[in-house]
Amino acid sequence: MLKRASLARALSLDPELLFLDEPTAGLDPESAGEVDDLVRKLRDQFGLTIVMITHDLDLLWQVADRVAVLADGKVQGVGSMLELSVSDNPAIQKFFAGPRGRGAQKQGAQKQQAGGIA
Numbered sequence: 413m414l415k416r417a418s419l420a421r422a423l424s425l426d427p428e429l430l431f432l433d434e435p436t437a438g439l440d441p442e443s444a445g446e447v448d449d450l451v452r453k454l455r456d457q458f459g460l461t462i463v464m465i466t467h468d469l470d471l472l473w474q475v476a477d478r479v480a481v482l483a484d485g486k487v488q489g490v491g492s493m494l495e496l497s498v499s500d501n502p503a504i505q506k507f508f509a510g511p512r513g514r515g516a517q518k519q520g521a522q523k524q525q526a527g528g529i530a
Contacts, residue, residue: 415439415447423454430454432464434469448474469507481507 415435422430434453436444455462466472468526472479473493483503486503490498497508 416450419450423458428459428461428482429503430460430462432466434466434468435464436466436468444470447471451475474482483507 418525432451436447448471451462451464451471454460455475462475464471464476476493477492478490479496481488481496481501481504483506488501488503489499491499496504499505499508
């Protein structure tokens with residue numbers, strides 16, 4: 413509830429750009445899914461550009477148009493989640509190759525096929 417209130421407070425200023433830092437941190441999976449949906453709706457409804465810092469792969473597959481992967485203090489790659497998921501950069505592959513990365517990618521692809529992603 414606190415995260416939604418914080419978003420509402422930020423949106424009351426009618427921004428064009430919204431910064432989110434780990435918006436799903438500390439949330440249970442159901443609540444995190446609700447935040448995913450809310451972020452996507454806000455982006456689409458208000459035409460917001462959202463800059464987000466997150467380790468939540470599910471959220472990235474659901475919402476992100478472009479992603480920058482940071483490792484070793486540098487940007488290792490920039491692109492869509494699909495583009496980055498097939499990158500041959502070892503630092504990027506570590507992000508996608510684990511069980512969480514593969515699960516998030518599969519779930520994101522399923523929602524995309526079902527029309528759940530704009």
